[in-house]
Amino acid sequence: xxxxxxxxxxxxxxxxxxxxxxxxxxxxxxxxxxxxxxxxxxxxxxxxxxxxxxxxxxxxxxxxxxxxxxxxxxxxxxxxxxxxxxxxxxxxxxxxxxxxxxxxxxxxxxxxxxxxxxxxxxxxxxxxxxxxxxxxxxxxxxxxxxxxxxxxxxxxxxxxxxxxxxxxxxxxxxxxxxxxxxxxxxxxxxxxxxxxxxxxxxxxxxxxxxxxxxxxxxxxxxxxxxxxxxxxxxxxxxxxxxxxxxxxxxxxxxxxxxxxxxxxxxxxxxxxxxxxxxxxxxxxxxxxxxxxxxxxxxxxxxxxxx
Amino acid sequence: xxxxxxxxxxxxxxxxxxxxxxxxxxxxxxxxxxxxxxxxxxxxxxxxxxxxxxxxxxxxxxxxxxxxxxxxxxxxxxxxxxxxxxxxxxxxxxxxxxxxxxxxxxxxxxxxxxxxxxxxxxxxxxxxxxxxxxxxxxxxxxxxxxxxxxxxxxxxxxxxxxxxxxxxxxxxxxxxxxxxxxxxxxxxxxxxxxxxxxxxxxxxxxxxxxxxxxxxxxxxxxxxxxxxxxxxxxxxxxxxxxxxxxxxxxxxxxxxxxxxxxxxxxxxxxxxxxxxxxxxxxxxxxxxxxxxxxxxxxxxxxxxxx
Amino acid sequence: xxxxxxxxxxxxxxxxxxxxxxxxxxxxxxxxxxxxxxxxxxxxxxxxxxxxxxxxxxxxxxxxxxxxxxxxxxxxxxxxxxxxxxxxxxxxxxxxxxxxxxxxxxxxxxxxxxxxxxxxxxxxxxxxxxxxxxxxxxxxxxxxxxxxxxxxxxxxxxxxxxxxxxxxxxxxxxxxxxxxxxxxxxxxxxxxxxxxxxxxxxxxxxxxxxxxxxxxxxxxxxxxxxxxxxxxxxxxxxxxxxxxxxxxxxxxxxxxxxxxxxxxxxxxxxxxxxxxxxxxxxxxxxxxxxxxxxxxxxxxxxxxxx
Numbered sequence: 051x052x053x054x055x056x057x058x059x060x061x062x063x064x065x066x067x068x069x070x071x072x073x074x075x076x077x078x079x080x081x082x083x084x085x086x087x088x089x090x091x092x093x094x095x096x097x098x099x100x101x102x103x104x105x106x107x108x109x110x111x112x113x114x115x116x117x118x119x120x121x122x123x124x125x126x127x128x129x130x131x132x133x134x135x136x137x138x139x140x141x142x143x144x145x146x147x148x149x150x151x152x153x154x155x156x157x158x159x160x161x162x163x164x165x166x167x168x169x170x171x172x173x174x175x176x177x178x179x180x181x182x183x184x185x186x187x188x189x190x191x192x193x194x195x196x197x198x199x200x201x202x203x204x205x206x207x208x209x210x211x212x213x214x215x216x217x218x219x220x221x222x223x224x225x226x227x228x229x230x231x232x233x234x235x236x237x238x239x240x241x242x243x244x245x246x247x248x249x250x251x252x253x254x255x256x257x258x259x260x261x262x263x264x265x266x267x268x269x270x271x272x273x274x275x276x277x278x279x280x281x282x283x284x285x286x287x288x289x290x291x292x293x294x295x296x297x298x299x300x301x302x303x304x305x306x307x308x309x310x311x312x313x314x315x316x317x318x319x320x321x322x323x324x325x326x327x328x329x330x331x332x333x334x335x336x337x338x339x340x341x342x343x344x345x346x347x348x349x350x351x352x353x354x355x356x
Numbered sequence: 357x358x359x360x361x362x363x364x365x366x367x368x369x370x371x372x373x374x375x376x377x378x379x380x381x382x383x384x385x386x387x388x389x390x391x392x393x394x395x396x397x398x399x400x401x402x403x404x405x406x407x408x409x410x411x412x413x414x415x416x417x418x419x420x421x422x423x424x425x426x427x428x429x430x431x432x433x434x435x436x437x438x439x440x441x442x443x444x445x446x447x448x449x450x451x452x453x454x455x456x457x458x459x460x461x462x463x464x465x466x467x468x469x470x471x472x473x474x475x476x477x478x479x480x481x482x483x484x485x486x487x488x489x490x491x492x493x494x495x496x497x498x499x500x501x502x503x504x505x506x507x508x509x510x511x512x513x514x515x516x517x518x519x520x521x522x523x524x525x526x527x528x529x530x531x532x533x534x535x536x537x538x539x540x541x542x543x544x545x546x547x548x549x550x551x552x553x554x555x556x557x558x559x560x561x562x563x564x565x566x567x568x569x570x571x572x573x574x575x576x577x578x579x580x581x582x583x584x585x586x587x588x589x590x591x592x593x594x595x596x597x598x599x600x601x602x603x604x605x606x607x608x609x610x611x612x613x614x615x616x617x618x619x620x621x622x623x624x625x626x627x628x629x630x631x632x633x634x635x636x637x638x639x640x641x642x643x644x645x646x647x648x649x650x651x652x653x654x655x656x657x658x659x660x661x662x
Numbered sequence: 663x664x665x666x667x668x669x670x671x672x673x674x675x676x677x678x679x680x681x682x683x684x685x686x687x688x689x690x691x692x693x694x695x696x697x698x699x700x701x702x703x704x705x706x707x708x709x710x711x712x713x714x715x716x717x718x719x720x721x722x723x724x725x726x727x728x729x730x731x732x733x734x735x736x737x738x739x740x741x742x743x744x745x746x747x748x749x750x751x752x753x754x755x756x757x758x759x760x761x762x763x764x765x766x767x768x769x770x771x772x773x774x775x776x777x778x779x780x781x782x783x784x785x786x787x788x789x790x791x792x793x794x795x796x797x798x799x800x801x802x803x804x805x806x807x808x809x810x811x812x813x814x815x816x817x818x819x820x821x822x823x824x825x826x827x828x829x830x831x832x833x834x835x836x837x838x839x840x841x842x843x844x845x846x847x848x849x850x851x852x853x854x855x856x857x858x859x860x861x862x863x864x865x866x867x868x869x870x871x872x873x874x875x876x877x878x879x880x881x882x883x884x885x886x887x888x889x890x891x892x893x894x895x896x897x898x899x900x901x902x903x904x905x906x907x908x909x910x911x912x913x914x915x916x917x918x919x920x921x922x923x924x925x926x927x928x929x930x931x932x933x934x935x936x937x938x939x940x941x942x943x944x945x946x947x948x949x950x951x952x953x954x955x956x957x958x959x960x961x962x963x964x965x966x967x968x
Contacts, residue, residue: 258861540866
């Protein structure tokens with residue numbers, strides 16, 4: 051099946067699945083960026099996910115992300131970009147299921163992996179400063195960055211897609227396999243459970259867990275070190291490390307995304323998402339925080355007692 | 357040399373090496389299965405190594421294992437299988453050296469790696485719940501499963517084959533290299549020493565170490581999560597992870613097994629095994645528990661003062 | 663550009679950069695070996711870096727190292743070689759920048775990676791016993807050995823080359839990518855910061871961190887185990903592990919070394935090294951210990967306020 055046909059097959063169920071949910075915790079408007087960039091110095095930037103409390107990844111997120119990647123890869127001075135969050139609870143979480151995503155923007159669009167790959171190849175070090183929850187697409191956007199630091203007490207990562215009947219489609223499978231290996235990727239993805247910062251560090255999913263009291267200072271010191279070095283040396287070292295290591299291909303990520311689409315196209319998954327939407331998905335903060343537990347209420351074919 | 361010729365060359369020395377040992381701690385009969393399967397639910401099974409105290413891998417073990425793999429891979433409902441042990445001391449340990457193994461069953465037979473590979477590719481998650489000692493083939497049968505959890509206090513893994521003059525031949529070298537990398541595989545295999553659960557987790561040999569007081573609840577919760585998800589999603593996610601990662605080939609495992617056979621065929625190793633058999637190998641529980649230390653008494657060409 | 667041309671282009675700046683530094687902490691003479699070999703038994707050797715306090719890698723170091731590799735790979739009895747240091751502070755550190763290195767000896771010479779590769783393939787287990795600082799080439803010479811144990815309190819590893827405008831060129835990039843993966847290699851190399859033993863173990867850079875009080879006993883026990891086993895079994899197991907894993911090629915290490923040379927050939931880097939030489943590089947012990955902090959004083963194009 052060609053992808054456009056597949057897309058039209060999918061977008062419908064997603065719309066119907068979530069259209070009953072009226073309110074949303076996501077309040078992004080097109081006028082206010084959901085990723086705000088602060089140039090602390092010309093060579094040290096902060097990119098802050100600024101759609102609290104959830105930092106759901108909707109059209110605005112992807113639009114801002116692609117623009118930011120263009121900005122980073124086109125700037126001659128930037129050496130390090132720290133990605134953080136203005137939310138005290140979430141780093142970033144799953145894609146928006148209330149407003150169907152624009153296929154020109156979502157992780158199935160060619161520019162998604164193209165942008166991520168250009169970032170991975172750029173002579174700039176990207177750092178995820180994870181001080182909250184990073185579920186699903188939120189964990190994936192962290193995984194595609196070069197380096198990940200997590201708050202020992204506050205960072206929580208998870209790929210919960212299998213729990214609602216699908217699989218990670220935004221590169222999470224590809225990166226988890228490379229960072230954590232087959233056995234731990236299987237545990238994380240098929241268990242669909244929360245992984246605390248220490249375990250994520252043990253698994254290589256994040257570089258390391260830093261006590262929260264020292265987190266900001268640690269990340270800032272690290273970024274300032276990198277920002278101080280010669281751009282030539284940063285570029286040469288990153289180029290060599292890239293040549294010695296492996297980065298997922300567009301074909302791999304697209305295959306996983308198409309698998310996600312095919313899963314969501316199933317009637318049972320569509321009905322489950324609709325029920326989850328009615329029960330609090332994207333409208334209830336506690337539902338979102340406890341998504342790993344909420345999913346247990348929606349196992350099987352329903353109807354679900356919620 | 358063709359394999360059948362090699363086999364006849366080898367089986368003899370193994371027999372002569374251990375024939376002097378009369379008693380055995382292994383009491384498996386053909387009528388009582390040494391791997392007992394409990395279907396907790398149609399989708400959540402437990403496979404319990406049930407030949408205490410050692411769970412030595414003899415003909416009965418391999419016969420039961422191959423039958424179990426056929427059962428798992430042929431069942432439409434099973435989603436997760438937890439492998440545990442009825443012994444309070446051993447998860448499972450080395451192959452039986454008292455009764456020479458049937459070449460149609462042992463890890464040199466084609467069905468060994470074929471069964472393991474089918475399990476690795478099956479739309480079922482296999483979990484080793486290691487709450488005791490897993491030496492040699494016991495560690496290898498854990499390593500070939502998808503996920504490994506170890507009791508922080510009770511799990512101990514080791515590949516002690518180099519200590520008696522051979523090398524891991526049941527896939528241990530192949531899996532250790534993938535899970536732990538070259539340097540740690542070299543330490544584990546050439547050191548031939550006990551590795552505690554925390555170190556095994558650090559090395560990626562097990563996924564993680566769980567405090568023993570919480571071990572059963574942790575494993576059961578994990579398995580019940582997986583058992584609850586859509587089979588479709590489990591299958592899709594595991595398929596993608598398998599495609600992104602690497603599993604040892606039959607040729608690789610066979611090469612290691614043939615290297616094991618060639619090592620054991622040496623007169624010095626045969627004599628050493630005979631002496632170890634006389635000193636307590638497979639007949640003395642403490643000898644088996646402390647095998648890593650006992651081996652130090654049998655270094656060199658003998659005679660050994662034991 | 664052909665390598666000889668490149669070399670002549672580089673040696674000049676290195677000489678001019680450091681010629682103003684008169685004194686040196688390195689006191690190696692040609693008559694006294696800087697790597698001393700002790701045969702504890704015919705099968706268990708110790709190779710001790712013996713140019714305290716820094717164990718800078720100069721011509722004498724490389725000459726001794728190549729001779730030692732010839733000795734190890736030509737000896738029929740040796741099974742394990744532990745590399746340690748006579749210095750209480752440094753395991754080993756960067757290459758000598760005061761005396762320009764002989765291009766026939768330095769890590770750009772073909773015999774460098776050839777020796778390291780022969781050691782990696784030899785039927786001998788090599789162990790780095792790191793009980794002090796291992797910066798730059800010091801960390802690299804540890805990384806190329808088979809196994810690395812670090813003192814929990816005293817071992818510190820770092821690749822600080824980016825901090826003065828270059829990149830690791832002695833195999834550090836290649837090994838770090840294999841041992842620690844892309845994300846952690848990027849953090850270590852682009853952060854150019856000290857990594858303590860626990861973090862290095864988490865990253866797989868060292869096998870594990872051992873409390874210093876138990877360090878010597880642990881390493882000695884480990885080495886004596888290996889030294890006791892059959893040489894045949896050690897050879898067979900290491901051969902299989904080598905076949906299942908990957909070791910950097912000469913082309914890869916040479917590419918990184920040439921990148922190092924090209925970086926150092928820049929006027930800005932040359933001027934910076936000269937300034938660092940005047941401020942204490944290789945002449946002041948505290949400067950060398952705190953090299954990661956000292957580098958922060960020399961960022962940018964100067965002049966530097968030191």
